[in-house]
Amino acid sequence: MAEPLRVVVTGAAGQIAYALLFNIAKGDVFGDQRMTLVLVDIPPMMGVVEGVVLELQDCALPLVADVVATANPDEAFKDADVAFMVGAMPRKEGMERKDLLKANANIFQTQGKSIDAHAKKTIKVLVVGNPANTNALITQVNAPSIPKENFSALTRLDQNRAQAQIAARVGVACNAVKNVTIWGNHSSTQYPDVNHGTVTLADASCKPVPAAVQDDAWLKGDFIKTVQTRGAAIIKARKLSSAMSAAKAICDHMRDWWAGTKEGEWVSMGVISDGNGYGVPAGLIYSFPVKTSGGTWKIVEGLSIDDFSRKKMDNTAAELLEERMEALGN
DSSP states (O other), X not given: OOOOEEEEEESTTSHXXXXXXXXXXXXXXXXXXXXXXXXEOOGGGHHHHHHHHHXXXXXXXXXXXXXXXXXXXXXXXXXXXXXXXXXXXXXXXXXXXXXXXXXHHHHHHHHHHHHHHHSOTTOEEEEOSSSHHHHHHHHHHTOTTSOGGGEEEOOHHHHHHHHHHHHHHHTSOGGGEEOOEEEBOSSTTOEEEOTTOEEXXXXXXXXXXXXXXXXXXXXXXXXXXXXXXXHHHHHHHHSSXXXXXXXXXXXXXXXXXXXXXXXXXXXXXXXXXOSOSTTOOXXXXXXXXXXXXXXXXXEOOOOOOOHHHHHHHHHXXXXXXXXXXXXXXX
């Protein structure tokens, strides 16, 4: 039997991790693969984490070889195969965005150094804690011995939100909507792009999204705004941030990265830009359309970009450049 995967989840006492851990543990992400789950949080939260450990044990899941709880990042990332970086400093009342960026820079700098020193060089790191793109960049910069391509940020939740909006508008199942792309930052500047997406209709015909929706004003207006502000709408309604939908998107992201995308389909991932194609500055973690195979990703090349899209894509890149400057000073 193969050695169990060592799977690290930070922010393990939080509500996203609580929704996520069971799905990982029962095989929704890595398939029929035994694993050791390493649950990480700050020292004051370790009592809660111990309760999560007890629950995972009580689930009696055959794929779980062991569950480890720790507040020590060096211990957590030792020989790690995969890391789900869910924990981050939340924005508090009176805190400006730059303050949040600096607070998280310290957290992800420390974790990046631990990954660099202790994790397997093949580790896959998915950053969820916001601001996810820039936190992923901070982690990657502080783990120079790990390939840059092994770090990604979660924008799959935004893609799922966009697909669901299109599906509801047309009256089809969500999986009938393909290749909707999220460009840029996981923030209110992100650009959900339907120009290369398709919808399979009830009569089995396949149409471009604009032709299926037949409402360009909605696609360029309320649709984009709804996807961009969905997280805030959920916080307003629940008084808590997205958890169930975030956990589902995390699983979707890592499963596709691990096992590969379907033929003819791509997904959205925040990945490092090399400055080639689409005019995105090098060195940003920016959401692109990607295809995955064999545990690697490749940006989908050659998609046409109209003037409307170009402006949206440049706007979200500008925000990421500003975040990088505030967090890293360059």
